Amino acid sequence: MIITHGIDITDVARVATMLESHGDIFINRCFTKIEQEAADVSSKEIRAERFAARYAAKEAVLKALGTGLSGGITWVDIGVWREDGPPMIALTGRAAEIAEKQGITEWRLSLSHAGGMAMASVIGIGGNL
Structure with a gap:
């Protein structure tokens, strides 16, 4: 069952600037x-x-959890990786605690980038599908 959804779009140039300056x-x-x-x-x-x-995926997860970075969640509490197949999300720390309280047992993630923008959409799933 779908419990929550989050989406975000991020300007690639803004991230490039952050990489350069910080x-x-x-x-x-x-x-x-x-x-x-x-x-x-x-x-x-x-x-x-x-x-x-x-x-963008991390921002989308924060929106899906309904917390933003409040309540002790850090950026590295949300991990995004890809093996063979679609990208995946793993939560640790406070983000994992909040997801568990909400009944989220797994995530679906879609990533894309075009025209200088990166987009992520996440779905939090729990219970019976």
Whole structure:
């Protein structure tokens, strides 16, 4: 059963500026090591797109949880990764606690980027489908 939905759109140029001006401080504050490894490419444009899509996913999860960054949730409490298949979400810390209280047992995530924008849509699922 769908419990919640969140969506976000992020300007890739804004993320590129954050990467340029704040570098590792921004990266380590907002992204897990797995996310950092996934964005470790030589092309600055592709790197910014990958970080922007993951940032949008984190924002979408925060909207789906209905919390924003309040209540002790940190950016790295929300992890986005891809193995073979669609991108996935893993929550830790306070984000995981809130999702559990809401009855969310799994997430579906869709990412896209075009025209200088990155978009993420998440669905929180719980109970019987």
